[in-house]
Amino acid sequence: MACTDKQDLLDLSQKEYGKLNTLISPLSAAQASMSLEHNSIKDTIGHRAHWIKLFLGWYADGMAGKKVYFPAKGYKWNDLKRYNADLRRRQADMDWLAACSLLQQRHEQLIAFVTQETDETLYGGTMRGANNKWTPGRWAEAAGPSHYRSAAKFIRSVLRNHA
Secondary structure, three states: OOOOOHHHHHHHHHHHHHHHHHHHOOOOHHHHOOEEOOEEHHHHHHHHHHHHHHHHHHHHHHHOOOOOOOOOOOOOHHHHHHHHHHHHHHOOOOOHHHHHHHHHHHHHHHHHHHHHOOHHHHHOOOOOOOOOOOOHHHHHHHHOHHHHHHHHHHHHHHHHHOO
């Protein structure tokens, strides 16, 4: 069930990030390069970090009255496979430690964002520029804890598959 207030969002974000971090912390660069369906553990961590940045950009652009590009300029939601493939190419030279560091930084940015907002700004109405009924809090949950949870599930699957 989706969060409905700031404290629940903060708690869930920390809980899911903690689980993911516990899972990835002991992994070596070689383990992080293991993949399923052309997607490595490192790719997944870089992807999750990137999507937090996307969300924060969407929010900032909407609040500034700018056009919000979902998911990004030049892409539509039905282009996600292409967008994610392009993202993997852009992040191809990122090493494992850099991917983990980037996720940590983006998680901290997400927590700072949620902390500075109020229940009203997070859950009192739809996110400006989003063109749907999701609140900023719901978008933050999708970019953070929901993505952390799905990343952990994928990583456990990769590790099982390569055991």
